[in-house]
Amino acid sequence: MFWIDRRILTHFDFVLLVLILPLLVISNYLIADVHPILAKKQLIYYLIGFGAFVFVFLMPIREYKWLIPLIYWFNILLLISVDLFGVSKLGAKRWLAIPFTHFTIQPSEIFKPAFILMLAYVIHNNPPPKNGYGWKDFFKISFYILLPFILIAKEPDLGTATVLLIIGFGVLFLVGVNWKIWATLVLAAVLMIPISYKYLLHDYQKKRIEDFLSKKPSYHVQQSIIAIGSGGLSGKPKEEATQTKLRFLPIATSDFIFAYFVERFGFFGAVGLVLLYALLILHIFSISLKFKRDLFTQVVAASIALMLFTYMSVNIAMTIGLAPVVGVPLPLFSYGGSSFINFMILFGILEHLLAFRYRFLYNSSHN
Known part of the structure; x- marks a missing residue:
């Protein structure tokens, strides 16, 4: 049977797991410091996430690539359903109620793997010419x-929407688009900024931008900067981390967990954490560069690297006052299940494409 073939272990990327595990261990340790019950729940999310990783890893993705458009359009229907039947929370309609239960799902979260697979599918079936995509193919993708x-x-949910935009056009930039198209788009984007701000943004989104541009940061960001500064070079013991212990630091287990991490482990810890993320992102990006002849794998790897980089950089910039507060989690680190499970699904897809690639390298009938 194919899943016990020795070549699976030969091609399996163990470095990826080695770089992920320290993030999970440190994250759960910090969450347990603040809220032990949440740490136990996070362990359940870890189990579900790794279960999803194994399930996706064993799926014959290449053999059933024809299903990817169906999965994409099913998720689009879910997003449309949010507008028609969605559940509103805190002024935003992002959730769908699961019939006969008290649970809800957030289609924008579960859409991410479908989006990346569809991007890979379309580009794989329509590879760029030497000079990059022209206008027709660019508009199509x-x-x-x-x-x-x-x-x-x-x-x-402008945060998630913007992340998808960065991933999509970032991948197109990497695979190749005619430079005249980028020049035109940059000019159009600059001209659209005032119109977008006035007519497309909601009041609370404008308020976040105004808070970011004002001389005095918002309360959340102020407390985050104080927590980061109080950590010094080497950090503080749990009992002396007063910003979090006395609950001055908001959302210390999710959106502002980086600030709590720096309060506990200081500047040196922050450098180490950023370095760990950099190694993970560069490693995945190197996979993308390695598989230039396999556009499907290249796009999946590049998309995951871009997603990790975007989430990490925006979250950290947000906590130190260099970006508006948009509720973007620190990947694989912030408390919560949906983001973590999504990443584990994406890692499972990537590992499958790597570990089972021998079936396409050595068996021409699968090319």
């Missing part, structure tokens, strides 16, 4: 990027 962006931004 952009449709699959802009449609979910509009639907998710309308919820409103």
